[in-house]
Amino acid sequence: MRNFISVQDVDDIDALVQKAIAYKNDPFRDRHVGAGARLGLLFLNPSLRTRLSTQIAAQNLGMDAIVFNIDKDGWKLEFEDGATMNGMTVEHIKDAAPIMGAYFDILCVRTFPSLVNREDDYSEQLVNQLIRYAGIPIVSLESSTLHPLQSFTDIITISETFKEARKPKVVLTWAPHIKPIPQCVANSFSEWVNAWGKADFVITHPEGYELATQYTDGAVIEYDQSKALADADYVYVKNWSAYTDYGKVLTTDANWMLTQEHLRNTNGAKVMHCLPVRRNVELSDEVLDSEISIVNMQAANRVWAAQSVLAEILKTNKIAASCV
Numbered sequence: 001m002r003n004f005i006s007v008q009d010v011d012d013i014d015a016l017v018q019k020a021i022a023y024k025n026d027p028f029r030d031r032h033v034g035a036g037a038r039l040g041l042l043f044l045n046p047s048l049r050t051r052l053s054t055q056i057a058a059q060n061l062g063m064d065a066i067v068f069n070i071d072k073d074g075w076k077l078e079f080e081d082g083a084t085m086n087g088m089t090v091e092h093i094k095d096a097a098p099i100m101g102a103y104f105d106i107l108c109v110r111t112f113p114s115l116v117n118r119e120d121d122y123s124e125q126l127v128n129q130l131i132r133y134a135g136i137p138i139v140s141l142e143s144s145t146l147h148p149l150q151s152f153t154d155i156i157t158i159s160e161t162f163k164e165a166r167k168p169k170v171v172l173t174w175a176p177h178i179k180p181i182p183q184c185v186a187n188s189f190s191e192w193v194n195a196w197g198k199a200d201f202v203i204t205h206p207e208g209y210e211l212a213t214q215y216t217d218g219a220v221i222e223y224d225q226s227k228a229l230a231d232a233d234y235v236y237v238k239n240w241s242a243y244t245d246y247g248k249v250l251t252t253d254a255n256w257m258l259t260q261e262h263l264r265n266t267n268g269a270k271v272m273h274c275l276p277v278r279r280n281v282e283l284s285d286e287v288l289d290s291e292i293s294i295v296n297m298q299a300a301n302r303v304w305a306a307q308s309v310l311a312e313i314l315k316t317n318k319i320a321a322s323c324v
């Protein structure tokens with residue numbers, strides 16, 4: 001694994017899941033693998049789980065981790081090739097990226113979409129320019145279109161909780177929200193579940209909230225939430241703004257918020273969410289505070305997801321002690 005940007009970077013999802021579960025059972029089994037290696041964590045947007053779990057993962061492997069809130073503490077970056085920088089931007093990514101490449105062995109980055117221009121957001125300019133100019137492996141901590149560490153965590157969580165000898169039915173349901181939210185988590189979850197191929201996968205949302213088919217192809221799309229939820233083993237709750245009418249909030253219909261009543265026809269479904277969650281807007285207290293909620297398990301599994309990805313990158317790229 002050179003970079004970790006999407007599920008396309010993973011050769012064998014189940015093998016990586018097993019590696020993550022091995023770390024969960026024995027967090028320090030590779031405590032020296034990253035000794036002498038330095039991880040950079042570049043944040044252009046807020047985070048609780050991602051920044052903490054990735055730092056813990058690095059420490060478990062013996063790596064040093066440095067967090068840089070570049071949006072607050074760095075120079076304002078320019079991304080356009082050939083830009084005449086006589087405005088607000090101070091440093092071109094072409095100049096900043098190689099410096100970070102010299103300081104770090106692996107660089108992680110979080111950046112959110114503008115939700116204004118779909119073409120710009122879906123071009124993943126920052127991540128691609130870091131890959132091009134930093135010269136070191138790049139790990140996405142959520143980009144304009146995808147959140148691969150979250151989705152990998154979600155697959156780990158389903159794998160370790162589903163014990164039956166059949167495919168689970170997994171339903172991704174749109175939930176209301178008060179403001180426009182990126183499509184990243186929904187895109188990425190869809191891409192990972194489809195690539196994994198070990199679930200019957202249904203996506204439900206109001207009309208107008210169709211996601212990009214490059215991620216959803218392989219899933220059943222069902223506009224009737226009640227039909228979609230029938231016999232579900234897992235219900236993944238997430239809001240996203242419109243992809244077609246880009247970045248728009250088309251409805252805030254509270255009937256789409258999951259309550260115990262919505263779950264009556266499921267197969268005792270477990271409820272998932274990436275967090276943070278707006279209580280009683282996206283998901284009701286009664287669901288979040290019940291035993292069917294596995295959102296905390298998902299969040300805890302972020303450590304093992306990040307640890308297995310970092311270990312793979314250390315190994316493949318012969319970084320630090322793992323190159324011996």
Ligand code: CP
Binds near residue numbers: 150
């Ligand atoms: N799920 C997730 O990525 O959480 P944070 O935004 O808090 O990192």
